[in-house]
Amino acid sequence: MTEARTFRVGTRASRLARAQTDHVISQLGAPTETVHITTEGDRSAAALTQIGGTGVFVSALRSALLAGEIDIAVHSYKDLPTGPADGITVAAVPPREDPRDVLVARDGLTLGELPAGARVGTGSPRRAAQLNALGLGVEVVPIRGNIDTRVGKVTAGECDAVVLAYAGLRRIGRADLVTEVLDPIQVLPAAAQGALAIECRSDDAGAVALLSVLDHAASRAAVAAERALLEALEAGCSSPIGALAEIAEGDDGPEIFLRGSVTAIDGSDAVRLSATGPTTDADGVGRRLAAELLADGATTMMGSTA
Numbered sequence: 097m098t099e100a101r102t103f104r105v106g107t108r109a110s111r112l113a114r115a116q117t118d119h120v121i122s123q124l125g126a127p128t129e130t131v132h133i134t135t136e137g138d139r140s141a142a143a144l145t146q147i148g149g150t151g152v153f154v155s156a157l158r159s160a161l162l163a164g165e166i167d168i169a170v171h172s173y174k175d176l177p178t179g180p181a182d183g184i185t186v187a188a189v190p191p192r193e194d195p196r197d198v199l200v201a202r203d204g205l206t207l208g209e210l211p212a213g214a215r216v217g218t219g220s221p222r223r224a225a226q227l228n229a230l231g232l233g234v235e236v237v238p239i240r241g242n243i244d245t246r247v248g249k250v251t252a253g254e255c256d257a258v259v260l261a262y263a264g265l266r267r268i269g270r271a272d273l274v275t276e277v278l279d280p281i282q283v284l285p286a287a288a289q290g291a292l293a294i295e296c297r298s299d300d301a302g303a304v305a306l307l308s309v310l311d312h313a314a315s316r317a318a319v320a321a322e323r324a325l326l327e328a329l330e331a332g333c334s335s336p337i338g339a340l341a342e343i344a345e346g347d348d349g350p351e352i353f354l355r356g357s358v359t360a361i362d363g364s365d366a367v368r369l370s371a372t373g374p375t376t377d378a379d380g381v382g383r384r385l386a387a388e389l390l391a392d393g394a395t396t397m398m399g400s401t402a
């Protein structure tokens with residue numbers, strides 16, 4: 097009998113990253129060792145949009161994978177750039193968490209209960225644009241930092257509310273802070289929100305086999321459709337684009353229902369459309385919806401944020 101291989105799992109130091117990594121490790125049927133990787137994104141106080149987007153969180157983990165310092169990397173799928181990474185494969189997309197955005201407000205308030213002029217914090221152009229489009233008369237204020245920092249803006253009275261991903265709060269065990277789960281009809285989530293991408297080197301057959309048992313086909317298809325939409329719009333996570341795919345059993349197998357939105361940052365204009373298709377054509381569904389959004393005037397709304 098050969099000795100079992102120990103898989104080194106890389107993680108960022110943030111509370112969310114550690115929770116996600118620990119959750120994945122608990123489901124792996126092999127010995128593991130956790131390796132903490134620090135990224136520019138963890139160190140910098142600058143807004144993410146100013147230091148090159150969410151890719152900063154990802155590149156350090158990918159470099160460590162390719163350098164053989166780690167064998168497995170767990171990412172929030174939302175933070176992965178849409179292009180492929182040479183030599184690296186997403187070996188598993190586990191069952192997705194709730195993809196919706198939530199409100200964390202003072203005094204248990206919901207969006208509709210916020211008074212005119214209330215300060216709602218978010219660093220996401222997508223959330224800001226959709227909040228502005230709701231015409232609630234609230235003031236969207238830019239904030240940054242990890243989940244604890246952003247929640248702290250409400251506790252400290254700097255903001256009346258903040259908008260966050262439900263998945264992040266659930267994973268760190270703070271779903272109790274949520275004062276309203278936002279309906280995707282009001283605020284459409286970011287592509288891949290709530291999903292994890294577990295990466296390893298493409299040529300590491302042992303890691304690919306170990307991770308493949310965690311893969312969830314419906315979650316993978318939903319994320320593929322959403323990210324194909326984003327890629328075809330040539331947009332990233334800092335664009336005012338919402339994308340949400342839901343999977344239902346159709347007559348000829350599982351079907352994707354994909355919704356997409358592009359919203360002007362000031363909320364003055366928006367395009368929202370949907371498309372359907374089989375999960376076997378997830379990329380095609382995303383690309384078709386992107387083309388329809390562009391034909392409907394999305395280009396002028398995407399601005400220069402890229």
Ligand SMILES: NCc1[nH]cc(CCC(=O)O)c1CC(=O)O
Pocket residue numbers: 172173174175243259260261263264288289290291292
């Ligand atoms: N932008 C950072 C980020 N990346 C992933 C999540 C939450 C977890 C997820 O969507 O999988 C968050 C926090 C947030 O948007 O509130």
